[in-house]
Amino acid sequence: MNLPVRVFKLHEIAHGRSGDKGNRLNVNVIAYEAHHWPVLLAEVTSERVAALFAHRNVTRVTRYELPRLNALNFVIEDALEGGVNSSLAVDTHGKCLSYLVLGLDVRVPVEPGEGASLKPALQSAR
Amino acid sequence: MYRIGSGAGFSGDRIDAPQSVVAAMAAAGEGGAIIFETLGERTLALGQIAKKQDPQRGYEPLLEDLLEPILAQCIADGIVIVGNFGAANPPAAAASIQALACRLGHDEPRIAVVGGDDLLGRIDLSQTERWDGDGRVADFDGDVIAINAYLGAAAIADAIRAGAQIVVTGRVADPALALGPLVAHFGWSWDDLDRIAAGTLVGHLLECGSQVSGGFFADPGVKDVPDTANIGFPIAEVEADGSFVVTKAEGTGGLVDLRTVKEQLLYEVHDPAAYLTPDVTLDITKVELEQVAPDRVRVTGARGHPAPVRLKATVSFYGDWLGEAEISYAGPNALARARLAITTINERLRLRGLPVRHRADVIGTVSAFDSDDGALLADFDGATAGDYRVRFAFGAPSQREVERAVQEVNALYCCGPAGGGGVRQSVRPQVRTLSHMVPRDLVRSSFQFAGGGS
Numbered sequence: 001m002n003l004p005v006r007v008f009k010l011h012e013i014a015h016g017r018s019g020d021k022g023n024r025l026n027v028n029v030i031a032y033e034a035h036h037w038p039v040l041l042a043e044v045t046s047e048r049v050a051a052l053f054a055h056r057n058v059t060r061v062t063r064y065e066l067p068r069l070n071a072l073n074f075v076i077e078d079a080l081e082g083g084v085n086s087s088l089a090v091d092t093h094g095k096c097l098s099y100l101v102l103g104l105d106v107r108v109p110v111e112p113g114e115g116a117s118l119k120p121a122l123q124s125a126r
Numbered sequence: 127m128y129r130i131g132s133g134a135g136f137s138g139d140r141i142d143a144p145q146s147v148v149a150a151m152a153a154a155g156e157g158g159a160i161i162f163e164t165l166g167e168r169t170l171a172l173g174q175i176a177k178k179q180d181p182q183r184g185y186e187p188l189l190e191d192l193l194e195p196i197l198a199q200c201i202a203d204g205i206v207i208v209g210n211f212g213a214a215n216p217p218a219a220a221a222s223i224q225a226l227a228c229r230l231g232h233d234e235p236r237i238a239v240v241g242g243d244d245l246l247g248r249i250d251l252s253q254t255e256r257w258d259g260d261g262r263v264a265d266f267d268g269d270v271i272a273i274n275a276y277l278g279a280a281a282i283a284d285a286i287r288a289g290a291q292i293v294v295t296g297r298v299a300d301p302a303l304a305l306g307p308l309v310a311h312f313g314w315s316w317d318d319l320d321r322i323a324a325g326t327l328v329g330h331l332l333e334c335g336s337q338v339s340g341g342f343f344a345d346p347g348v349k350d351v352p353d354t355a356n357i358g359f360p361i362a363e364v365e366a367d368g369s370f371v372v373t374k375a376e377g378t379g380g381l382v383d384l385r386t387v388k389e390q391l392l393y394e395v396h397d398p399a400a401y402l403t404p405d406v407t408l409d410i411t412k413v414e415l416e417q418v419a420p421d422r423v424r425v426t427g428a429r430g431h432p433a434p435v436r437l438k439a440t441v442s443f444y445g446d447w448l449g450e451a452e453i454s455y456a457g458p459n460a461l462a463r464a465r466l467a468i469t470t471i472n473e474r475l476r477l478r479g480l481p482v483r484h485r486a487d488v489i490g491t492v493s494a495f496d497s498d499d500g501a502l503l504a505d506f507d508g509a510t511a512g513d514y515r516v517r518f519a520f521g522a523p524s525q526r527e528v529e530r531a532v533q534e535v536n537a538l539y540c541c542g543p544a545g546g547g548g549v550r551q552s553v554r555p556q557v558r559t560l561s562h563m564v565p566r567d568l569v570r571s572s573f574q575f576a577g578g579g580s
Contacts, residue, residue, distance in 0.1 A: 015349060015385060017342065019394035022259035022561060028392035030385065055501040059261060064398050066411060069388050075396045078261040081498050085168050085445065085558045086263065088485040088498060088519035096494035 003109035011102040014040060018098035025079035025094045027101050031070040036108065040072055041065065043106040049074050052100055056081065074101070128311045129158030130304045130328055131361045133209070134192060135335025137164040141191045143335065143359045148196040150361060150375035152203040159286075159307035160200065162192065162209030163300050163333045170297060171442030171557040173214030174272040184215030190226055197227060201235055206286055208303050212294040214272065216241065220294045220576035235292055238285035242571035243297040245273040245439060249568055257438055257561035259396075266558055268443040275439040275564055277571040278404030279325075280316070282306025285573040293573070297440065299403045301329025304362070312366050319430030322406040324368025327428040330401070330408070331372055331390055335359050338372060338390040339421075340380025353379025369426045371418065382421045391415075400431070402438075407431040436563040445558035446483070449520040449528040451535035451551040454513070455543065461510040463543035464488045468500075470542055471518060474534045482522040482531045489515040515548075521556070529553050 013036045016029040029044055031037045050061040053076055060077040080094050081087040091097070129151050133144035144160060151158050164186045177184025186192075189211045200207050212219040220237045227235050251273070256265075277295070279302035285293050287310045295303075305325035308314065314321040331338050336357045344351035351357070358378025364370040372382050391410060395401050401408040409429040416424040455463040468486040475484060485500070487493035490512060492502040520531040532551045539549060 011348070015345070015389065017389040017393055021394055021396075022257065023261040023263050024259040024396070026392070026394060026396060028389065028395075030388050030392075032385075055497045055499075057497070066392070066398055068412070068414060069391070071388055071392060073392050073395060073398055077259075082263050083260065083559075085556060088448070088483060088521055089494075089496075090487055090489070090517060091494045100495045 004112055005107045006110050007105050008108050009102070010044065010104040010106050011099070013106065013108060014102065016098045016102060018094055020080055020084060020093045023078050023080050023083040025076040025097060027074045027076065027098050029072045029074070029101060034070055037067065037070040039106055039108050040070070044072060044101075044104060046074070048104060049076065049101060052104065053079055127156070128308060128364050129154065129156065129361055130307060130332060130364060131158065131160040132332040132335045132359045133160045133196070134162040134164050135333065135337060135341075137166060137169045137186060137188070139164070139335055141188055142195070144192060144196050146375040146378050147359050147361060148199050148205060151205055152199050155203070157204035159206040159208055159304070160196070161303040161329070161332060162207070162211050163303060163335070164188070165210040165213055165297065167440045167442070167559045168557055170213055170274055170440065171271050171559065174442065175557070177215045182218050185213045185219035185222065186211035189219055189222055193223060194226060194230070197223075198230060198232060201232060201291055206290065206307055207292045208282060208295075208307060209293070210295045210298055210300075210303065212239065212296045214296065216294045216296050217576065223292060223294070224576060236290050237292045237294060237576040238288070238290035238573045239576055240277065240281045240285065240293060240295040240298065240571060240573045242281065242569060243274045243277050245275055245564065245568065246270070249273065249564055251441060251562060254562045254564050257563055260560050263560065266443040266445070266560065268445065268558070271442040271444060271557065273439055273441050275437045275569045276404055277569065278302050278433075279305035279309060281571040281573045283309040286310035290573070290575070299405070300333035301326040301403055302405065304329030304332055305405060308364055316405070319406055319432065320428065321368045321430075323408045323428040323430030324370070325364070326403055326406055326408050327410065327413070327425065328362045328364055328370055331387065331425070332360050332362055334390065334393065336380060337393065338386055339374045339382050340386055343386050343389065349385065351379070351381055355379065368428065369424065371422050371424050373422045382423055384415050384417055384423060387415055387423045387425065402434045404433060404437055406433050435566065437566055437569055439562050439564045441560050441562055443558045443560075445556035446521040446523055447525045447528040447553060448556045449532040449551070449553045450517065451532045451549065452515055452517045453535060453538055453542070453546045454515045454548040455546055456513045457545070458511045460512050460514045461488065461491070461508070463545065464514045464516045466543045467516050467538055467546060470538070471534055475531060478530065478534070480527050480531050482520040482527055484518065484520045484531065487517045489517055493517065525553065
């Protein structure tokens with residue numbers, strides 16, 4: 001049986017952090033709950049991440065999958081307008097850019113009926 | 127079991143952070159090491175410039191502030207201090223620590239200085255390949271300030287085995303700061319790649335200080351962090367087999383949980399099966415994390431593969447001058463006035479024939495995400511009334527041209543859109559960096575004790 005699907009911000013089911021080396025950005029995206037790992041795999045694709053960064057003329061996006069951690073790691077080439085020592089940008093490191101990815105809309109299966117307003121358990125990963 | 131604590135995650139970190147780490151390690155009474163990672167790519171080039179101006183400078187400016195509160199306790203309790211705070215001038219940093227110890231009334235500690243990273247004048251860059259992560263960034267033709275290779279942990283380990291109480295390095299791979307003391311303590315063979323990988327992973331998780339213990343993590347209502355003004359820096363409790371627990375001192379703020387460790391585990395990692403360091407190629411794809419108690423996460427499963435055949439080196443050049451200037455617009459129609467300020471400056475640069483790279487952002491809209499050409503701002507359809515700040519950035523080899531561009535922003539006070547206020551401006555020189563891959567056999571790392579120690 002297919003569960004109904006609702007649209008959430010990725011930020012509601014996952015967290016992550018970005019880091020820079022040279023003109024290369026990496027962004028990790030980690031599901032809070034193991035049952036959202038398939039959602040990450042299906043919804044947070046290299047193509048969608050590349051589209052988020054299209055305005056920066058990125059040249060390649062590679063997605064690495066870490067199923068033991070319920071995490072994806074995106075490596076985004078030429079994302080940093082030259083990198084920390086050359087860029088004219090406000091955030092030369094790209095430290096804010098994980099939140100560009102976490103702003104993605106993702107379709108999340110939810111239980112039918114009352115549960116259709118499922119609020120992911122944000123703080124339960126401990 | 128051997129403890130590695132973190133005292134700093136970057137140059138500019140909280141200078142009182144090492145104190146709770148050292149207090150907790152001293153209370154445990156089993157020695158260990160505290161590591162300081164204070165050396166960014168840019169920091170090193172700035173150190174080289176400072177050293178040219180004064181041969182006694184070029185090391186971490188906050189070195190004494192970081193060490194003064196903890197030096198006595200580290201020496202008394204057998205906690206080795208390892209830091210890349212030597213930057214461009216490790217011998218001068220060692221001399222500064224000796225002077226500090228003397229001033230505090232201690233015997234001279236045994237301070238080892240690790241060298242070999244400085245390749246300026248010793249390699250021909252035209253015979254080396256660029257590192258691929260700089261992508262389409264153009265080659266620079268300016269004067270080279272510095273070339274520094276990332277060294278591995280061997281010289282650090284050798285120094286500690288020889289009795290060093292403090293190890294001062296310049297450029298080393300950040301994880302080597304932890305791997306060195308671990309190899310010295312456990313006697314791991316450099317061929318025991320899974321152990322070398324495990325020690326590298328300890329260093330990777332600790333190298334950014336509080337980023338694994340609740341720093342760079344808080345997102346109110348989503349990822350709450352207790353007592354963010356008092357985050358405890360991490361301590362790793364490492365076993366002889368390379369498994370370890372990440373924790374922090376009792377009574378400090380912050381938190382260590384699966385989420386904080388995962389975010390840092392993948393921080394600045396590209397291929398997680400091949401995190402390249404001078405000592406080992408680290409594979410974290412089989413790493414397992416377990417929350418064994420509050421603020422205690424057990425880490426196992428690091429795998430090692432042979433180290434890469436080439437080392438990465440940072441090449442620093444004199445770069446452009448960077449000018450920045452900001453002006454605010456608030457209230458009704460503020461966004462339209464901010465946009466008019468941008469188009470006005472663009473036109474002024476054209477009219478005055480100023481050949482500067484330039485970019486403008488409206489802070490409060492899409493400034494952090496946007497590109498140099500303002501593509502996102504052009505499409506931004508948020509509230510036109512509000513409190514917006516336009517931030518201009520200009521870059522050019524000519525200081526004078528950058529200053530003239532900045533002056534045009536100042537002139538918006540009288541000539542620009544209505545109600546523009548709060549202009550702030552700055553012009554400063556930049557250092558640019560590129561990375562090159564250099565053959566290992568051109569890099570020889572070694573240590574020697576600073577004068578007076580033995």
